[in-house]
Amino acid sequence: MKLHITYDHPIPINAFEWTPATNRQSPHMHSSLEVGLCLSGKGCFFFGSKRYTASPGDLFIVNNEEHHIAQSDPDDPSRYLFINFDPALLLAEEPGLLLPFSYRSTHFCNHIAGSSPLARELTPWIHIVAQELREKSPGYLAMAKSALIQLCGRLLRHYNELLSDDERQVMVQTVRQAQSLAALVDRRFHEPLSLVGLADELGISASRLSRAFLETTGYRFSDYVSLLRVQAAKRELTGTDKAVTNIAFECGFQSLPTFYRVFKDITGVSPVTYRQSMGFCNE
Template sequence: MRLHIRYDHDIPVNVFRWTPSPVKQPLHVHESLEIGCCVSGRGTFYFGNKTYGVGPGDLFIVNHQEEHIAESDPDDPSVYLFVNFDPSLLLAEDESLLLPFAYSPERFQNHIPAGSPASRSIVPLIEAMHEELQHKREGYLTAVKSLLLQACVGILRHFAGSPGHRLRRLESGTRRKLGRAVAFLERRDGSGDIGLKQLADHLGMTPSGAARFWKQTMGYGFHRYVTLRRIRDAKRELAATDRPIADICFDCGFQSLATFYRLFKEHVGVTPQQYRNEHPVSDIFENE
């Protein structure tokens, strides 16, 4: 079962608290990367044919390829904080941070045990991310991104020191190509013209080859990335300006208002007008 992740914030990161069922549910995969942190209780975590016992302080690493599900102990239900995030966040900063998530599922030990140096340093970062997203104080999105990067540095260092983990599995050529792709797309920030052909030309690939490369490394199709990027740009314009919604729609690259409204509601959960009403431009300048 493949789950589609809808991010609730203006950066592609979610942190949520969850108690698994005491009865094993179907395994699933999702297009985001994931870090799971058990904060209380007991249970079991299944990854394909692998099984891990779970207790407070245990961390688990999940990529976009491996099926998994957590299960609670009926007498002492486990509670987790889960971080879901888009791999582009790591690629835009330092592509080496993606290496722990570029694993072969059958050989990988997803578990970082409680009490280890990595767990002791990463668990407070996840808790701080959750708190920032709950309270939404000034600068919280920057704080969350910074905390996530610190957590991923800790994960990278943990696996770099683990015997048998091949951090070089993501080949240097692939890493460079990913970095070039993300840098190219970031330079086009705010432009509705984000096309697979432009990216393929930039990478020296055919459009079909670029599409396969993106899907294999990022876990979701390039067209979905474009949609999410355009919606992010539209959210920014809706909140920061009083421009007509139709102008924002077309400037962000959507071909029709009907498509824009449908995709915006699907990914954000409200219509563009409702989003604007909840984030009025007057709020930005209320102290001026």
């Protein structure tokens, strides 16, 4: 099962606490990345066929390809603090920060013991992200993003030392290819775009580029293009008095029905309802 993640802030980062059920639920996956901190209690965390016990202070790394689910001990239910974020955030900032999440399941330990120096180094940054998003003090978006980058930078330094030269080379190449595609899409999403055409520009096969982008970001090419177009449309809907039709075409949609369908799929509401909910009642 693949979950659709929405974000509660203008920046694509969520922080939330969660208590897993005591009976094992169906595993899920999502395009976002996660770092989970066990705050209290006991239980298990499953990643595919892997099973880890969970105790207070333990951390768990979740990428956008592995099916996963946590389960609480019936006598001492576990509680987690999760930081959930869009990989595109790191892709735009420093693509290398995605390397710790670009692992292959069978060769990766998702568990960081709470007693380890790494867990003690990472835990304060998890709490800072959560605190900034919860309190929303002036500058909180920048502070939350900065704390997330600190967290992921420390993860990168740790896991980079565990990779062989060949593994590191393959992962770096994959991330760079995804970054190159993302950069083109970010600049030209308002134009008609073709994965084959962009792959030709980059000198990479379309199949390889598509796979690298999905592995790195969790997004299919077409879904990422739609996401950027909807994000641009949201800004226009709340920041201008332009007609919805004009906004749709300016943001790269080729038809109004497609715009309405994609916008609602991503946001859960129509463009007009979204504009009205933000206090803009021109239409």
